[in-house]
Amino acid sequence: MARYTDLPTLFVDFLKPGKMSFDVKGGGIDSGRNGLGESISIEMTGGGMMVASYENCFAQSPEEHEYGNFVAARMNGSFRFINVPILSDWMGPFPTTNGIPQPTISGIPHSDGSKFSDASGYSQATVYGTVTEDAPLNAGTLKMQLFGAGRKLRWSDWFSIYHPTKGWRAYRYWEVDDIDETDPDSPIYMISIAPALREAVSAGDRVEFARPRCVMKFPTGFTLPWEVEGFWRSNPTIQFVEAF
């Protein structure tokens, strides 16, 4: 049985991708045509699945090559999984400092005001949500309370939920159905999500907006060779599809 939980997370900052792409891929087919040759479409995947790619990553130092080989060794064959973060740092509902969205705050000291010996502190996400109402498997709507957001949820944002057996799964919303602003700082949203919930959630579950992640594997047929050019430069491209 495949394992979706307790997986390592792809260290994407270390890979320094030159380009990235994320998509929820559906599959529609055409049906009957009218006199103009136009047809209605029939979607048959029931909401689609997550696909992602990090292109033109950069590796030169020995450690970077080590890490590239770790990803290839673990993922080749498309049967082991890894958590892939979605770099939505720039567009999420995060508070901004000097116009730059801040998905996480760092430098948080211990309770007595001291920091770690290297002068770094703890870090945590600035924005997170809490599910306020149980939702069953395959639910298309989610009710949650949002804390610490720099703006309202309005068009669409990526977020992820850590499910007990299906692990991290990424979603985004395509409609905000209702906003309950009884508590103006942390409003309760009713959102229509895509894709549908991969596993049931219960009230109190955490919804992650900072670096949402999704359990993914290599697409069938894709392998990651260790390719190195002169002066030990390597620019691998990595593709992922949602793990099932």
Add this chain to the structure above:
Amino acid sequence: MGWMDDLADQIGSYSSEYVPSEVIETMASSHLLGIFLRLDTNPALHIWMGVNDIPAGFDSIDEEGTVYLGGGRLLNVPTLEVLVNGQSDSVEFGIAGIDPATAQKVLDEMPPVRGRDIRIGLTTLDDHYQPTASPVAIWGGTASHVTETSEVVKETENATTAISLASVSGNNTRSRASASLWSSAHQKALYPTDLFCDGTSRLARGVAPVWPNY
């Protein structure tokens, strides 16, 4: 009379409203379609064409809380034919693109499939991926056997395997033996003096037999 009304209700649910009106209405424009496959093994296999697991079930076959597993884009549903004049093709349902280790595991753990009922149903999903009605059964068949194929791959590609299940529609199973064998030898084995089957070798199709004159 109460029982007549009950009966009328039951008949009604199977005749005029076989496909619920909500489903027909959704199908009139662009929509999400769910195709469900149920194989009556022990335990039963529930799988559908979507990627995500979905709670759904055929009325009065699947119990409450049945979850159909997302076969996703791996599941091939062939052209389905119904039995007409005793003729229909054997069809194969397949799962392609799985790695050989998993394929082997599937084959090892598979319960007996021969002679089991296969049911294909469909329904539409609404904007929030919820089924508009229980799946409507549109095709029934009988499972026969499992086949496994693996194509040759080039050195840098991953090897993948396809598993498929051969099945037939209606009761047109290929495994059934001929119901009777008319030969003189068989008849004589049972009734040594009976000459009834002596002339059967002349009764081939397309031959106009001459009445024997003993």
